[in-house]
Amino acid sequence: MSPIQTLRVALRAILRNKLRAFLTTLGIVIGVGAVIAMMAIGAGAKQRVEEAFAAMGTNVLIVLPGSTSSSGVHGGFGSLPTLTWEDVTAIRTDVGTVKSVAPTLRSSMPVIGEVQNWTTSITGTSPEYFDIRSWPIALGVGITQPDVDGGTKVIVLGQTVVDKLYGPNANPVGQAVRVGSTPFQVVGVAGRKGQSATGQDYDDAAFIPYTTFARKVQGGLGKYLQGSIMVAATSSDTTSRAQQDITALLRDRHHLAVGDDDDFSIRNLSEIANAQQQGTDTMTTLLASVAAVSLLVGGIGIMNIMLVSVTERTREIGIRMAVGAEPHHILIQFLIEALSLAVAGGVIGVALGVGLAVWLAARFQWPTLIQPDVITVSVAFSALVGIVFGIYPARKASQLDPIDALRFE
Amino acid sequence: MDEGRVIELTDVTKVYRTGDVELRALDGVSINVEKGEFVAVMGSSGSGKSTLMNIVGCLDRPTTGAYVLAGRRVSGMSRSELARIRNQTLGFVFQQFNLLSRTTALENVELPLEYAGIPAKARRSRATRALDRVGLAQRLHHHPNQLSGGQQQRVAIARAIVNDPKVILADEPTGALDSRTSVDVMAIFQELWRSGITIVLVTHEAEVAAFASRVVIMRDGRVVSDRTQQAKRAEPAPEATL
Numbered sequence: 001m002s003p004i005q006t007l008r009v010a011l012r013a014i015l016r017n018k019l020r021a022f023l024t025t026l027g028i029v030i031g032v033g034a035v036i037a038m039m040a041i042g043a044g045a046k047q048r049v050e051e052a053f054a055a056m057g058t059n060v061l062i063v064l065p066g067s068t069s070s071s072g073v074h075g076g077f078g079s080l081p082t083l084t085w086e087d088v089t090a091i092r093t094d095v096g097t098v099k100s101v102a103p104t105l106r107s108s109m110p111v112i113g114e115v116q117n118w119t120t121s122i123t124g125t126s127p128e129y130f131d132i133r134s135w136p137i138a139l140g141v142g143i144t145q146p147d148v149d150g151g152t153k154v155i156v157l158g159q160t161v162v163d164k165l166y167g168p169n170a171n172p173v174g175q176a177v178r179v180g181s182t183p184f185q186v187v188g189v190a191g192r193k194g195q196s197a198t199g200q201d202y203d204d205a206a207f208i209p210y211t212t213f214a215r216k217v218q219g220g221l222g223k224y225l226q227g228s229i230m231v232a233a234t235s236s237d238t239t240s241r242a243q244q245d246i247t248a249l250l251r252d253r254h255h256l257a258v259g260d261d262d263d264f265s266i267r268n269l270s271e272i273a274n275a276q277q278q279g280t281d282t283m284t285t286l287l288a289s290v291a292a293v294s295l296l297v298g299g300i301g302i303m304n305i306m307l308v309s310v311t312e313r314t315r316e317i318g319i320r321m322a323v324g325a326e327p328h329h330i331l332i333q334f335l336i337e338a339l340s341l342a343v344a345g346g347v348i349g350v351a352l353g354v355g356l357a358v359w360l361a362a363r364f365q366w367p368t369l370i371q372p373d374v375i376t377v378s379v380a381f382s383a384l385v386g387i388v389f390g391i392y393p394a395r396k397a398s399q400l401d402p403i404d405a406l407r408f409e
Numbered sequence: 410m411d412e413g414r415v416i417e418l419t420d421v422t423k424v425y426r427t428g429d430v431e432l433r434a435l436d437g438v439s440i441n442v443e444k445g446e447f448v449a450v451m452g453s454s455g456s457g458k459s460t461l462m463n464i465v466g467c468l469d470r471p472t473t474g475a476y477v478l479a480g481r482r483v484s485g486m487s488r489s490e491l492a493r494i495r496n497q498t499l500g501f502v503f504q505q506f507n508l509l510s511r512t513t514a515l516e517n518v519e520l521p522l523e524y525a526g527i528p529a530k531a532r533r534s535r536a537t538r539a540l541d542r543v544g545l546a547q548r549l550h551h552h553p554n555q556l557s558g559g560q561q562q563r564v565a566i567a568r569a570i571v572n573d574p575k576v577i578l579a580d581e582p583t584g585a586l587d588s589r590t591s592v593d594v595m596a597i598f599q600e601l602w603r604s605g606i607t608i609v610l611v612t613h614e615a616e617v618a619a620f621a622s623r624v625v626i627m628r629d630g631r632v633v634s635d636r637t638q639q640a641k642r643a644e645p646a647p648e649a650t651l
Contacts, residue, residue, distance in 0.1 A: 001523050016511065319507045322468065323568065324496020324524040326489040402468045406507065 001329055010337040013309070014344075021341060024305040027298025028345025028385065029352060032378045034291035036353025039374045041360065042284030044367030046277055052195075053273035058236040059099075060132060060270075061243055063091070063229040063250070066263035081224035082263045087253060088229055094249055097242040099234045102129040105213045105227035111157070111206055112178040113165035120161050121205045122179060124213020124227070130190070132232040140173035140188030143209050151211040155184040159192045160203040182216050184208065239270050292381075298345065299385035306338050306393035317397055318405025331398035338390025339383060346382030350375050414477075415575055415607045416442035416465060421474030423460050423630075434460040435471070436630035442576075442609060447602045447640060449621035450611045457630040459580065462611050466499060466578045467491045479575045496524050500569025504581035506561040508553040514540060514564045515549040521572045539567040543597055559590035566597055570606070577601065579610040583617055595620045596643040 014021045066082040085103075092101040105124035110117050123129070130142050137156065147154050157165075157172060166172050172186045193202035214221040233242035243266050250264055310317070317330055354370055361368040423435040434457045442448055452458040463469035464476060467483055468491075476483045479498050486494065495501075500521075508517045518536040527535070540546060543563040553561050562582060569577050579598065583591035599620060602608050610621060618624050619641040626634035 001526070005523055005529075315507070316509055319509060320520070320524075321492060322466075322495060322501050322507070323521040324492055324572075326492040326524070328489070329492075329524060403463050406468075406503070 001325075006329075006333055006336050007340070009333055010340050013313075013337055014340060020305065021344075024301050025298070025341050025345030025348065027301040028295060028342055028382050029298075029349040031291055031293075031295030031298050032346045032349025032382055033352035033356060034294060035288055035378050036350055036370070036374060037356040037360070038287035038291055039284065040353070040357035040368040040370045041366060042280060042287065043369035043371055043374075044361070046280045046284070047369055048367045049273065049276045049280060053269060053276070058270045058273065059233040059239050061231040061233065061239065061246065062267040062269070063231060063246060064265045064267065065225070065228070066265070081226055082254065083225045083229060083250075084223050085221070085225055087250060088225065090249060090253060091229065091231060091246055095242060095245045097233050097238040097245055099232045100128040100132055101232075102126045102132055102230045103210050103225055103227060104129065104230050105210055105218065105225070107213075107217050109180050109217070111155075111161060111165065113172075113175070116165045118161055118164040120158070122213070122217070123205060123207050124210035124217070125207055125230075126210055128232075129207065129230065132230050135193060136191045137188045138191040139171055140186070142188050142190075143207060148209045148211050151209060151215060153182060153184045153212055153216075154187040154208065155179065156188040156190055156207040157186055158190050158203040158205040158207075160201055161206050162189055179206070179208070180216075236270060239268060243268050295381065295385055298382075299342070299389040302338055302341050302386060303389035303393060305341075306334060306390055307396070309337070310334065310393050310397040313397075314400065314405050314408040317400050318402050318408065321400070321402040322406060327398040329398075330400075331394045334394035334397045335387065335390050338394065339386040342382045342386025342390070343379065346379040349382070350378060353378075413444040414441055415444050415446075415479055416440065416609070417475075417477040418465070419475045419477075421461075421464060421471045421476060423457075423464065423469070424472045433630050435464070437474075438627075438630070438632055440625060440632065440635070442607060444575075444607055445602075445605055447598070447608045447620075447622040448610065448625060449618035449623070450609065450625045450627060451613060451615070451618050452627035453613060455629075456627040458611050458627050460630075461627065462578060462580050462609075465576075465609060466501060467494050492524075496521055496572065498575045500572070500574040500577045502562070502565050502569050502577065502579040502582045504584040506553070506558075506565045506585070508561055508564055508568075510553055513550045513552060514545060514556070514567075517553070517564055518568045518571050521568060525572055536567070536571055539571040540564070542570070543567045557590075558586050559593055562586060562590075562594050563597065566594070566601075570601060574606070576607045576609060579608065581612055582610065583612070583614070588616075591617065592643050593645045596645040599640070599643050 063083065088101055088103050091098055102125050107122050108119060109122045110119040111122075125143065126148055127143050127145055130137060138159075142156055143154065146152070155177060162170060162172055165177070171189075173188060175186045177184050177186060190203070190207070195201055211221060214226070218226050231242065231246065233239040246266060247262065251262065254263055256263065320330065357368040357370055360366055418438055418440045421435055421438045422433065425432040425434055436457075438457070438461060450458045450461060460469070464471050467478070471484055474484070478494065481494070483491070483494060509520070515533070515536050518539050519532045522532040522535060537546070537549065540549060543566050545560060545563055545567065548556060548560060553564070556564065582598070583594055586594060595617065598608055598610070610617070612618055620643050621638070622640045623637045624634070625632055
């Protein structure tokens with residue numbers, strides 16, 4: 001019997017009981033649909049996290065000063081200034097895996113324009129800052145080295161601050177503002193960067209030279225840096241290496257003995273990104289395994305209905321055997337039938353899953369990402385389910401005794 | 410071995426065991442059937458004639474004894490080999506017709522050819538010819554439930570002859586038909602017999618056995634009578650050909 005003929009016989013048998021066939025495949029349909037939709041949503045969420053961290057920079061390290069320790073109570077990292085301005089220079093010049101370094105001093109202060117005022121995060125930093133954060137200047141210029149050297153009173157505004165002080169799409173370059181009581185000149189506007197993964201608005205910020213910040217806000221450029229250091233490694237692959245190198249350098253510079261705790265800490269943003277991704281991965285795996293269970297249940301449904309079908313068609317099996325069907329003909333016929341049910345369920349499930357993912361994406365503005373390999377794997381898996389759960393009924397059919405089968409009423 | 414011998418049963422027994430009870434359905438049966446014979450096997454129920462039929466039809470295997478069909482030793486063959494023998498050498502006609510429902514007459518007749526691996530086009534033409542031979546050329550695409558009992562049995566006969574078997578085995582082929590239709594069906598068997606096909610037919614009706622050339626009577630798993638006779642000619646009613 002040719003494969004096409006076998007398939008035709010199987011399809012005809014299935015179509016003889018359309019409702020039953022549909023209900024049988026429903027388990028597979030729901031299972032595959034759920035897998036596709038879950039994986040699409042999971043992949044979308046993962047992509048969103050990746051984008052969020054890419055916006056921060058995957059090769060970025062933040063060096064924070066150490067903690068205070070008085071009477072056994074430890075303050076958090078950054079509570080005690082342990083990083084010196086010389087440390088900044090040393091990291092820049094002595095560590096080969098470091099591309100650029102920017103000190104970041106931060107304080108929340110009101111920026112006062114001619115009409116409006118807006119309290120925002122003021123960052124005192126160096127020209128490298130925008131490079132490290134891959135943050136282009138949209139209008140005017142950024143902070144320059146002469147600004148840092150001279151401690152000039154220039155300011156770069158974030159888009160949100162521009163919106164609040166001047167209205168959307170205004171060009172404030174050349175305008176005068178005050179930060180606290182100190183007058184500054186707006187020299188540039190940073191491009192729109194959007195929100196962080198945690199919903200923080202990156203654009204609600206303003207930037208001035210760190211020398212100016214230290215003098216006007218912190219009362220002078222002392223030995224210690226009252227903030228953190230932002231470091232860009234040469235690439236995202238060398239980030240971990242740079243972290244180790246900086247740790248070694250700073251321990252050496254701070255004369256820490258073996259066994260002493262670090263008096264600083266280094267945050268690796270790519271590690272945080274990895275942790276976030278692992279979280280999404282775990283969630284996706286969990287949802288996918290729930291869906292896989294429903295595929296299993298669908299397989300049991302197919303086995304059940306195939307057993308019923310074999311019993312119902314005992315006489316047909318007997319007739320086929322009498323006219324010359326060999327056991328393997330019968331086996332393949334019922335196996336193809338189970339396989340067709342499972343694959344049909346898988347294909348309908350794919351359509352349902354893709355539809356669901358697209359609908360959810362549109363309805364809730366979730367990011368979804370439909371992966372072709374997930375579709376392939378789901379259909380292949382449902383085919384596997386069909387074979388695994390179809391083999392027992394098919395074997396049972398093929399081993400019927402032709403005489404008993406012919407006599408069966 | 411005799412060239413013309415189609416069926417050769419030598420001291421065949423078949424024993425069924427249910428718990429401690431032993432039932433000897435066949436108790437040392439030896440029958441030879443020559444090519445071109447029309448044998449009617451008679452006997453009451455429980456005489457062993459159905460068991461004999463199952464063994465001759467390669468649906469069952471003897472407990473002891475030898476069975477040679479068309480020169481091939483069948484006892485000891487595997488299930489697959491038996492299936493191929495049934496497909497190539499035998500044609501079955503049953504009391505209950507045993508056609509596939511919701512399948513056209515043509516497709517029913519094509520079924521043995523499908524398992525024989527005959528290409529679709531050849532299948533179609535051979536099945537059409539077989540149906541033509543039993544007078545159903547006008548009913549190719551009818552389903553069994555659209556056909557009368559006699560017509561259904563003729564489809565079954567067409568299915569039995571479509572793969573050019575050596576022997577046709579008919580198990581009470583007229584058991585579900587009225588007497589008029591029975592004669593029509595027997596006329597077809599006689600026509601096939603005259604064209605050279607060997608026929609073995611199981612019946613409990615003497616009127617049906619009268620159309621055969623040889624009558625074997627069984628009782629309690631043994632052959633009690635085996636004689637040749639002048640076959641009575643079956644005359645189909647003229648209006649009943651279709």
